Amino acid sequence: MQDSLFIRGVRTTNGDLADLSLAGGRIGAIAAAGSPAPAGARVLDGAGRLALPALVESHAHFDKTLWGQPWRPNSAGPTLRDYIDNERRILRGLDVPIAARAGKLIENCIARGSLHFRCHIDVDPEFGLTHVEAMLALREVYRDIITMDFVVFPQTGLLIRPGTAEIMEAALKLGVENVGGLDPAGIDNDPIRHLETIFGLAERYGRGVDIHLHDKGELGLWTVERIADFTKARGLKDRVVISHAYCLGQAQDQRLHKIAARLAENGISIMTTAPADCPAPPVAELRAAGVNVCMGSDGIRDAWSPLGTGDMLERALFLAMRFDWAKDAELAAAFDCVTQAGARALGLADYGLSVGHHANLILLPAENIGMAIAERSRDRLVIARGKVVAENGVFGSRL
């Protein structure tokens, strides 16, 4: 049995010791510890480590990272517009190609246990499709290890930057899976026409939608409702994500319940970074209402902020800290946001540690999910499609 791996003695998230048989890139069997290894399989000692499904990064901006570059002090002015303009200046002056920066960052994320990614890619009339083309090429480099879907993202505005919609359409023709949006009201100043444009593209090309929504208060909540209207009218149930949606953290109870019901009804996922500095979507309340809440790193070491590591276990910790979660069920919910909920938002098939599913998993020293989040050991063995792809925090394997 070529390509088959038998992992003896791992701890499952329910506390049992088990042996895992991986074959053909999938999980062939999960048996009580002490079962015989299949003939011909390579055997790996699980050493009682906790087996976790691969982590899901639901919101990254790999195309604009400065990962691996010398430290660059953040120099942006105070407004969102200043940050956008500042980034344009920095990326324009950079002679290191996207593949060199983003590739190293993707390898770092893999070493931390993420094997599924959604990546927003900037387009604008100045540099056109160059970021899209670079990321499409880079995806091929890692195609045997990770899944990555793309969102074509009008970072400098859509309607306020004539020509952007046409570039977005061209990106869809190249194979980008999702149409992005950006503050239809607060940045683009014409919310309904903005939504008509992106939902129109999604409908015409059979793609998903993922909208950056930073607008706060009533303006943000009104926009969420309009996104629900469009999702329903255009038949895009289960294919729309609203990223950030800080405004949901400002809604009063009754209003929140009404909006949450509409999000759940239309299968609209909410992506949060669990920000500590501003209102955050109330994750427990949204989950209780049936809303799928996933998590992302957003920018990692870029012109917006030099912080970020891409570690989705750390992201789960930030979520727990944001809402003072300490109970096992709460920590399990935080973990769900960086695993199963991400898989749902990204529409991944056969995700998770079940027989027949893809053999994408992490082994790390921890008793359970809570300890995995509390300690975030860097000593992670990462297995993608049945093969070891990273060990002890380093991409690549000697096994």
Next chain:
Amino acid sequence: MQDSLFIRGVRTTNGDLADLSLAGGRIGAIAAAGSPAPAGARVLDGAGRLALPALVESHAHFDKTLWGQPWRPNSAGPTLRDYIDNERRILRGLDVPIAARAGKLIENCIARGSLHFRCHIDVDPEFGLTHVEAMLALREVYRDIITMDFVVFPQTGLLIRPGTAEIMEAALKLGVENVGGLDPAGIDNDPIRHLETIFGLAERYGRGVDIHLHDKGELGLWTVERIADFTKARGLKDRVVISHAYCLGQAQDQRLHKIAARLAENGISIMTTAPADCPAPPVAELRAAGVNVCMGSDGIRDAWSPLGTGDMLERALFLAMRFDWAKDAELAAAFDCVTQAGARALGLADYGLSVGHHANLILLPAENIGMAIAERSRDRLVIARGKVVAENGVFGSRL
């Protein structure tokens, strides 16, 4: 020159490469890289690592940690009172001595680069001075490596638990350096008598004061003002810390400015964990008004929460995230809160990387303070009083 160490080629926080001469537990010289090693000194290759002063943990509860114990699901009820009662039950049922739990945690904190600690120690009429005695003994074990001062802390209340003040006084007689308080209004229900009791003890025994203040809104702000009154009246300038003080994050501008001026005038430090789940003291505004703001981990893996690592670089990250700090000057301010500001709050003499000061430092791979906070490399070489005491995240040294 016995006990002397020459570290060749470290990066200082201003970016220069330097050689460090350590002798007699102190920094003998900081010279431009390439200087000759003193005769007889052991030589260590700094390898261009960043040299940082030892981190300062300004608020820990080592006596109640469950560090190194099997995972214990958090089982407390919803109120502060429930948490206090729940902890009593758990600690009562634990047969692992404080020294075994707290000792391992202290070694973990040393390995992460903290060499100065303030530790609150619970007393109450049920278990009397047992925690105090255990921590006093444990301090002796590490006395050649770290400094640790203590606060006698009435965790279950002071006036509402008759007999507690007498136990606190007995703790001071045993050598505890500071008198603790706990929500004079919200928990103890008699704020002025509470403050009279603890400031009376501090004045009589010549000790400092460190008060846990969780009370929110106007009640909290009023209490801060009364603490300033008592600090002035009892002549305790520069010897009082208010821990948590969430209420400062709820004060309107003008009110905040008035209170900040009183804090600065009386040398009252504010200790924050930079909580993400509730109002936090506005650190930039307080610092601008001349208030000393230090940071602490609070509980680490205990009955209050299973989270926490004791890593003060991580704590600086939490502060940066709490206020969306990304500029170099902001990250330097966050670092100041876990180093110099902590040293001021704890009244440490000869702290910091200056010639003649104690040779307490960390070497880690980073270009500068911002990168140290962003990456929080676990690969830290920790030097206490001129000797290597931890390497690569592990307490102890082969050097």
